[in-house]
Amino acid sequence: MEKQEIRTFGRRHGKKLSIRKSLLMKNVLPKIAPTESEHIDILEIGFGAGEHIREISNANPNKIILGAEPFENGVAALLSAICDENNNIMGGYKNIRIWPDDVRLILNKNNFQFAEIWILHPDPWPKAKHEKRRLLNAEFLNMLATNLDPNGKIIIGTDHWEYFDWITEQVKNSNLVISDSEHKTIQTRYQKKNMAHTDKTKYMILTHK
Numbered sequence: 001m002e003k004q005e006i007r008t009f010g011r012r013h014g015k016k017l018s019i020r021k022s023l024l025m026k027n028v029l030p031k032i033a034p035t036e037s038e039h040i041d042i043l044e045i046g047f048g049a050g051e052h053i054r055e056i057s058n059a060n061p062n063k064i065i066l067g068a069e070p071f072e073n074g075v076a077a078l079l080s081a082i083c084d085e086n087n088n089i090m091g092g093y094k095n096i097r098i099w100p101d102d103v104r105l106i107l108n109k110n111n112f113q114f115a116e117i118w119i120l121h122p123d124p125w126p127k128a129k130h131e132k133r134r135l136l137n138a139e140f141l142n143m144l145a146t147n148l149d150p151n152g153k154i155i156i157g158t159d160h161w162e163y164f165d166w167i168t169e170q171v172k173n174s175n176l177v178i179s180d181s182e183h184k185t186i187q188t189r190y191q192k193k194n195m196a197h198t199d200k201t202k203y204m205i206l207t208h209k
C-alpha cells in the first residue's frame, strides 16, 4: 500500500495462541509464504478460520491457492487444521499459501492473474460512520479486476443484505459486472453465526466487463 489505507478489519489478535499454534506460526507459516516465481490460481480474501480455503484446496489438488487473513488466530486455526501431529503440512493441503496480512498489500506489489477470487462474509461495518471501512468499494473492486485473468470470476457471499446492495452499487462504478447471483450456500464460521439475522446468504459472481 503506497498510501495509508483505511483499516477494513477488526482485531489482529484474539486470545493467546496455544504452544502448538505459536510453533506453527513461527515454523510453518514462513514456509508457505507466496513467492513471485509461483503462479497462483485462486485467492480467498479474509478466510477467517479457513473452512472454505480447505474445501477449495481439496477440490483443486493441482491448483495453488492463496489465502489472505490479517487475524492471527484465524491464520493459526488454519495452520492447525492443515498440519499433522508432527507439524508437517498434510499431503492434500500442500497447495495452500498464506499471506497473514491485509490483502491490499500483496495485490499492490504483484501482478497476479487469478482464475477465481473468493470473498465470503466480508466485514459489513454496519454503522454509517464506519462505511469507509468497507473493503468492497469500487476502488478495491478495480484492484481485483487488474489481478483477475480475462475469464476469471470473483465470488462474493454475504448474509448482510444492506452490504450486498451497497456492493452492487459499487460494482456499477467498477470495471466488473455481475454475471450471476446463484450459488449454493457455502458453510463457514460466519455463515453459521448469521449475525445479520437474514434468511440466507446472497451471492454475486463478478467477471470483467
Ligand SMILES: C[S@@+](CC[C@H](N)C(=O)[O-])C[C@H]1O[C@@H](n2cnc3c(N)ncnc32)[C@H](O)[C@@H]1O
Pocket (backbone or CB within 6 Å): 008, 009, 010, 045, 046, 047, 048, 049, 068, 069, 070, 071, 074, 101, 102, 103, 104, 119, 120, 121, 122, 123, 124, 135, 188, 189, 190, 191
Ligand atoms: C466476517 S469475517 C468472515 C471470515 C470467513 N470468510 C467466514 O465466512 O467465516 C471477515 C474476515 O475478513 C478479514 N479481512 C478484513 N479486511 C481484510 C483485508 N483487507 N485483507 C484480508 N482480510 C481481511 C477479517 O480479518 C475477517 O477475518
